[in-house]
Amino acid sequence: MPTRQQYNELFLTDLAQLNSAQREAVEHIEGPVLVIAGPGTGKTHILSARIGRILMETDAQPFNILCLTFTEAGVRAMRERLLQFIGPEAYRVHIFTFHSFCNHIIQDNPALFGAHGLEPISELEQVELLQSLVDELPATHPLKQGRSSAYFYLPHLRELFQLMKREYWTLAFVQERLTQYLQTLPQRQEFIYQVNRGRFKKGDLKEAKLEDEKYRVLLLDAAVRMYPRYLEKMQQARRYDYDDMILWVLRAFQQHEALLRRYQEQYLYFLIDEYQDTNGAQNSVLLKLLHYWQSPNVFIVGDDDQSIYEFQGARLKNVREFYDSYRLDLKVIMLTNNYRSSQQILDTAHQLIGRNEKRLLSDLQFQGLEKN
DSSP states (O other): OOOHHHHHHHHHHHHTTSOHHHHHHHHOOSSOEEEEEOTTSOHHHHHHHHHHHHHHHSSOOGGGEEEEESSHHHHHHHHHHHHHHHGGGGGGSEEEEHHHHHHHHHHHOHHHHOOTTOEEOOHHHHHHHHHHHHHTSOTTSTTTTTOSSTTTTHHHHHHHHHHHHHHTOOHHHHHHHHHHHHHHGGGSGGGBOSSOBTTBOTTOBOHHHHHHHHHHHHHHHHHHTTHHHHHHHHHHTTEEOTTHHHHHHHHHHHHOHHHHHHHHHHOSEEEESSGGGOOHHHHHHHHHHHTTOSSOOEEEEEOGGGOOOGGGTOOTHHHHHHHHHHTTTOEEEEEOOOSSSOHHHHHHHHHHHTTOSOOGGGSGGGTTOOOO
């Protein structure tokens, strides 16, 4: 087995082979850093190299470093690369997915979470639970009235409740947004005639369309009001789903300051991969930990052009809000050297993605950055 000195020599040799942008990302270890990195630009490489640099240059121990990524495959790739850099010490660095990190906290604090005896809910059990929820509604309820099947909206309820968990939305929050939306309807262009049409003049409201939209909002509000009862029935059944672990940790952080403070003080360096794919609840866990520090040592790696989990609640706004929160101390680095694809593929992809209006480079805050 190589000695520590040999690992250090191999590590320094590897650092010397980094391009200038990669080296800047690895060596700027203090304060907040945002790295915009496209596919094939060596993200896993620089994340691992940065961890090695932290351990080499600071007094931080491996367990003072928290690295969060989006998939178990990402965790394995990070660990394997880190093993090459620092050897067995790599197993002591805390590398998790967001869900496995929250599960780690739950397992380490069983007295606080009372998770003993809880079991993951199956798909069939979830359907039965939702059916029982609908069975409690009166026949005049908006979600049942006039429907050939009382369970017509079951799939919609399931998607809605999952979204509320992932985005960490409360009943009050959603109802407030629905009220705001209703108030703006008469001013929205799609509900106003833009040209004269028959007996309707330009500027008149499309009353029928407006009433249809108000009815849709009524249905959504009726469904949202069922969310607290859904959570209650899950608890009574001693069941949980995949996203509950994150919600449990968020609630525990809010209710037990000592628990939150313990993890805030433990982690001195944070590294987050695929940040564009984090949803609201996942991002809230991270922010709870970061808020302890005025200028946290946090290293965010993301790429708005790879935001493929929008359907799961992931938001590019997380990247923008991170930028706004730490812009005074923030270092922004763009990785553009691709080591995976041919130039023809890159040129075609660049031409295609350039048609997307929802890009960071279209944001005033990020103008001036080139992504070729």
